[in-house]
Amino acid sequence: MEKIKISVLEDFSPTPGPRYIHEGKFSGELFRQQVLFPKVSEALEKNLHFEVDLDGTAGYGTSFLEESFGGLIRIHDLSYQRILELMTIISNEEDYLIDDVNDYLKDAYEESKK
């Protein structure tokens, strides 16, 4: 089955940084704008599964992940259910990040309903 692959290390940076562009280099906002949103929206349009690989980087601040994934719903208004349906997160080095990302998506979805 065709699948869209996104790797933070290969497609963005080995050193993911803060939340917003103005806070420092390689921010979650930049990652979402340049890499994540274009690929995720393409996957949703074409109804393709997509895989986000978080391994291999120096490590993540929580804000980077929250802004990247939560922002898909909060800023770009993408469908929470469709993202859940088609997304696979790979994080073998830090397995707790998978739960964190799912929570960020859920929180953003619940906020958007208010």
Added chain:
Amino acid sequence: MKKLYSTRKYSINNLRRAKRSLKSRLIFKKYRKLKNKADLGVSKPARTYKRKFEEPYKDYKRIHAPENFSFIDNSEGVVEFISQLKSHFDEKKKVFVVLKDVKIITYDAIVVLLSIMVRFKASKIDFNGDFPDNGNARRILDESKFLKYLFQNFRNEDRYQLGQNSSIVTHAWKDVDSELGNELIKNASKTIWGTERRCQGVQRTLIELMLNTNNHADDSRKGEKHWWLSVHHDKHNKKVSFAFIDFGVGVFTSLNNKRHGSKFFGIVDKLKERVKFGNNAELLKLIMDGTLHRTATGKPYHGKGLPGINKVRERNQISNLNIITNDVHASLDKDLFTIMPKSFSGTFVYWELNKENLNCYGEN
């Protein structure tokens, strides 16, 4: 000309100038008389030595560093020391730091000393000091290059890097710098394991602290304050220690300053309704275990900020985590939260990376 000298305007000005001149001559005469009296019987070479070496800083305010100059082991003494320096900094008074009597100096205190020195010098306030008589304390100061920087001028800059090619390196900046974190971890892992490894816990800790400085050091002036980070490599014990400091407002003051619209606005009062706590030490405990975040958001805690750093410690990604902020010193490994008599306006965080801590193979 005669006409000019005899005008009323000229005679008033002349009288005023004569009075001023007399006053200053009398002051100098008094000073000279006292000086001659003090120098009576002292040879010329001895007088020159005294002028050059014994009293060059007589108009400086002398501030004594604590004998045990360790932020972790003597937090009260160091907070008092910082507080005295801060009040002189605010009043723009010249300062002479007396380090002569320091018996113990630990690596966590280096960041305090260097950051304060640069703040003074960058603000063009004279700052000087002497050196510890104790050999070990002097050696640690030497390693940090403190002595070299003591005689150097600093400009007010966004970024500082001190002590390159030394076992203690110090960095300061205002933004979040994930690349710097990565480099520091690479170097640290070489000291500990002999090869480059990735330590995501340390990277998260650094990013969260840099972000905290950027966002919360002073709630009204985001991104204006520096963070300071000193890293010490102990090759003998295969251990690297990180000491991070910002001179913002500290955790509790920051919480109290939250504005209407923030999810943390009035959080301390909300928390009081749900959980019993008596003082800031107990409040910090609730912050570190995520209770405060859960109360503010009504959601499970996702590891942000200071509690996120505690999670990193719980996962054994870092060791010996200590936090000093406002009037609380928390030693997380010992589960010890103590109140200090004097408050520190800022946040200090210390942790260590050793060979028992989790890490990942492979360069990125």
